[in-house]
Amino acid sequence: MKRGFPILAIVTALLLSFALYEALIVAPTEQTMGNVQRIFYYHVPSAWTAFLLFAINFVASILYLIKRSENADILALVSAEVGVVFCTVVLITGPIWARPVWGIWWTWDLRLTLTLVLWLIYVSYLLLRRFSTGGKTPMIAAVVAIFGALDVPLVYFSIWFFRTQHPSPVIGAGGSLDPRMAHVLLINWAAFLCLAWLLCWTRYELEVAQRRVEESQAMESLMEGLQ
Amino acid sequence: MNSMHYLYAAYIATWVIHGTYLTILVRKYSRIRKEMERKPSAISNQPSAGI
Amino acid sequence: MSFFAITRATLAKDIRLEWRSKDAINAMLFFALLVVVIFSFAFDPTAEESRRIAGGLIWVAFLFAAVVALNQTWARELRNQVLDAYRVSPAPANPLFLAKAIGNFIFVSVLEALMTPLFIVFYKLRALGPGWELAPIALLGTWALVVNGTFFAAISLRTRSREIMLPLLLFPFSIPALLGMVNATTAVLTGEESAKFWIALLLAYDVVFTTACLLFFELVLEAE
Numbered sequence: 001m002k003r004g005f006p007i008l009a010i011v012t013a014l015l016l017s018f019a020l021y022e023a024l025i026v027a028p029t030e031q032t033m034g035n036v037q038r039i040f041y042y043h044v045p046s047a048w049t050a051f052l053l054f055a056i057n058f059v060a061s062i063l064y065l066i067k068r069s070e071n072a073d074i075l076a077l078v079s080a081e082v083g084v085v086f087c088t089v090v091l092i093t094g095p096i097w098a099r100p101v102w103g104i105w106w107t108w109d110l111r112l113t114l115t116l117v118l119w120l121i122y123v124s125y126l127l128l129r130r131f132s133t134g135g136k137t138p139m140i141a142a143v144v145a146i147f148g149a150l151d152v153p154l155v156y157f158s159i160w161f162f163r164t165q166h167p168s169p170v171i172g173a174g175g176s177l178d179p180r181m182a183h184v185l186l187i188n189w190a191a192f193l194c195l196a197w198l199l200c201w202t203r204y205e206l207e208v209a210q211r212r213v214e215e216s217q218a219m220e221s222l223m224e225g226l227q
Numbered sequence: 228m229n230s231m232h233y234l235y236a237a238y239i240a241t242w243v244i245h246g247t248y249l250t251i252l253v254r255k256y257s258r259i260r261k262e263m264e265r266k267p268s269a270i271s272n273q274p275s276a277g278i
Numbered sequence: 279m280s281f282f283a284i285t286r287a288t289l290a291k292d293i294r295l296e297w298r299s300k301d302a303i304n305a306m307l308f309f310a311l312l313v314v315v316i317f318s319f320a321f322d323p324t325a326e327e328s329r330r331i332a333g334g335l336i337w338v339a340f341l342f343a344a345v346v347a348l349n350q351t352w353a354r355e356l357r358n359q360v361l362d363a364y365r366v367s368p369a370p371a372n373p374l375f376l377a378k379a380i381g382n383f384i385f386v387s388v389l390e391a392l393m394t395p396l397f398i399v400f401y402k403l404r405a406l407g408p409g410w411e412l413a414p415i416a417l418l419g420t421w422a423l424v425v426n427g428t429f430f431a432a433i434s435l436r437t438r439s440r441e442i443m444l445p446l447l448l449f450p451f452s453i454p455a456l457l458g459m460v461n462a463t464t465a466v467l468t469g470e471e472s473a474k475f476w477i478a479l480l481l482a483y484d485v486v487f488t489t490a491c492l493l494f495f496e497l498v499l500e501a502e
Contacts, residue, residue, distance in 0.1 A: 020238075036230040039237040046241070065497075085248050089241050096237040100230045120450035127446055131437040136500070140433055143494045147426075147451060150490055154454040154483055161475050162457060195245065202252045209259045216266070 005201060012194040019184075019191035027184040039097040040181075045189035046089040047115060049196050053083030054118060054148075061145035064138055073138035074211075076145060077129060078203045080122050082196055087119040107168050113159045121148045281373050288377035295354070296385065306347060310389045311396065313339045318400040328401040333463030336397050337456060341423060343389045344382075345445050348427040351382055352435055375495040379428040386420055406469030415466070415473065418480035419459035425484065426451055429491045433498055455483045 023041035030037035060076035063069065094112050095105045106112070125148060129141050177185070296303065317335050397403065405412065427448050434443035462476035 034230055036234050038234055042238060042241050082248075085244060089244050092240050092244070093237045096233050096240065100233045117450065117453050120453075124446050124450050128433070128437065128443065131439055131443055133438060134436045136436075139497060139500075140436075143498060144433070144447070146494070147487070147490060150486055151451050151454065154479070154486065158454040158457040158479055161479070162461065165461075165471060199245070199249060199252070202249070202256065206252055206256045206259065209256065209263065213259060213262060 008194065008198055008201065012191070012198050015187075015191040015194055019188040022184045022187050026180075028178060028180055030181075033101050036097060036100050039093055041184055041188045043090060043093040043097060044185060045192045046086045046093065047111065048189060049192050050083050050086035050090060050115070050118070052193075053079045053086065053196060053200075054122065057083060057122075057145055058149040061142040061149075064142045065146075070138075070211075073142070074204060074207050076138075076142065077207060078200050080125055080145070081203060082199045084119060084122050084126065085199065086192075086196065087115060087122070090115050091119060108159075108163070109168055110156075110159050110163050114156060117155050117159075118152070121151065281370070284370075284373035285377045285380070288374055289380055292351075292377060292381040293384070296351075296381070302350060306343070306350075306385075306389060307392055309346060310339075310343050310393050313342060314393050314396040314400065328403065329406065329467045330464060332397065332401050332403055332467060333460045335401075336394070336463065337419065337459045339393060339397075340386070340390055340420070341449075341452075341456070343393070344386045344420075344423045344427055345448065347385050347389065348382055348424070348431045348448075349441050349444055351378065351385070351428075352431045356435055371496040371499045372492050374499075375428065375432075375491060378432075379425050379491070382428050383421060383424045386424055387416075390416065390420065403467065405466050407466040407473070409466065411466050411473050411477065412463065414477055415459060415462045415480070418477065418484055419455065419462075422455035422459070422480060422483050422487070423448075423452060425488050425491055429495065429498070432495070455480060458483065 019041075023038050027038060027041065029035055056079040057076050060072050060079060063072040064076060091112075094115070098107060099105050125141065125144055128144055129137060132140060317339055321331065321335060427444070430447040430451075431444050433447065434440045437443045458476040458480040462473040462480065465471040465473040465476065
């Protein structure tokens with residue numbers, strides 16, 4: 001791994017610890033929900049990070065279709081996978097927050113439902129990549145990623161309208177945010193972005209190494225076959 | 228104080244998820260690096276494909 | 279040959295082939311009937327409740343029937359190595375896709391036409407809202423399932439566990455369309471809301487994905 005990696009790892013660890021301290025100690029206690037509200041500092045940045053990663057997947061997929069560059073394909077794979085990890089965190093912290101506050105584990109509110117659908121779309125994208133045989137997997141995956149991106153606004157509007165017809169509790173909607181809370185939120189987001197970068201970098205190097213090993217194995221069996 | 232349990236559960240769940248993923252990645256990576264070191268000739272000194 | 283001529287020819291050939299393999303059609307029809315009966319056993323509501331949930335039930339039943347139908351149609355092409363012939367020929371890929379999609383649409387519509395009267399009878403359904411709206415809902419909804427279904431079925435051909443790959447891909451992507459179909463149908467049956475937004479959503483979904491499928495089908499066919 002290149003030299004910047006250990007530096008990023010240390011910075012990430014420090015930033016995450018600092019962000020944790022801010023979230024648990026420094027941030028003011030919310031009036032109606034109490035200390036449980038602090039889940040917000042993990043739930044929301046994870047969601048933003050997941051959406052950002054999925055956007056990167058979209059751009060990388062388009063890049064692949066235009067340039068057929070292997071790096072673009074690997075970036076698409078990596079951003080989808082790490083995006084699903086962050087998405088999973090959102091889907092787990094959401095219900096854990098909802099239960100004590102509203103007494104229910106799940107609510108079909110806009111943000112949570114959208115996150116669930118995105119999670120489903122990208123998990124199926126990853127499964128397609130895993131199950132696909134033949135050398136043109138990157139191409140097919142890129143097309144499916146674009147379909148996913150096209151789907152997102154449709155998903156958003158369908159859930160939004162459904163919600164206006166059948167309102168339900170909304171997780172995490174504030175009115176305006178106390179500036180001290182916004183401060184802590186941004187610190188946590190910065191920390192999670194560094195974590196995302198770290199995870200992506202690791203996954204990227206892993207994928208490059210795996211592909212190189214596979215290529216050399218294929219080369220070996222080809223050579224043996226010729227002898 | 229019951230609500231504090233939920234707070235800790237959420238934070239711990241987040242760390243378990245990220246930690247598990249990172250551990251899996253690092254383990255796979257060291258395994259692959261060992262395999263690459265085992266057969267350095269196959270990977271770095273590939274004969275040019277005169278096929 | 280022009281685009282539409284190729285489409286028409288391919289479609290005609292598909293229909294002829296499907297008609298000749300009557301076993302498959304009969305099996306599918308019986309499957310459709312079974313689905314309705316099982317659902318009726320599983321969900322046995324009063325007439326009042328049934329209007330509220332029938333929309334969802336019917337479309338889930340249609341979705342399952344569509345998946346079974348979709349899995350069949352490409353399998354035949356693959357068996358006869360027709361896809362390879364298409365790849366080699368200079369003909370463009372889009373007419374092939376359109377023909378397949380329309381063929382699937384006809385097939386699934388036949389299944390729906392069989393299942394609907396049964397649902398009406400078992401659930402004592404009656405539309406309290408504007409019943410004519412059910413026609414565009416059925417058309418747009420079925421097309422939404424079939425257009426993406428045909429595309430993803432083609433993608434699934436070169437995967438392991440091909441039959442499960444199709445629903446794995448289709449279901450998440452169809453969620454907005456499903457919301458549209460189900461809520462539009464429920465709105466018409468209960469007469470409590472307007473289905474207009476949902477019909478518009480279905481239309482938008484169909485336009486977006488039909489365009490996307492036509493644009494990208496060539497790439498996917500090449501990639502096999």
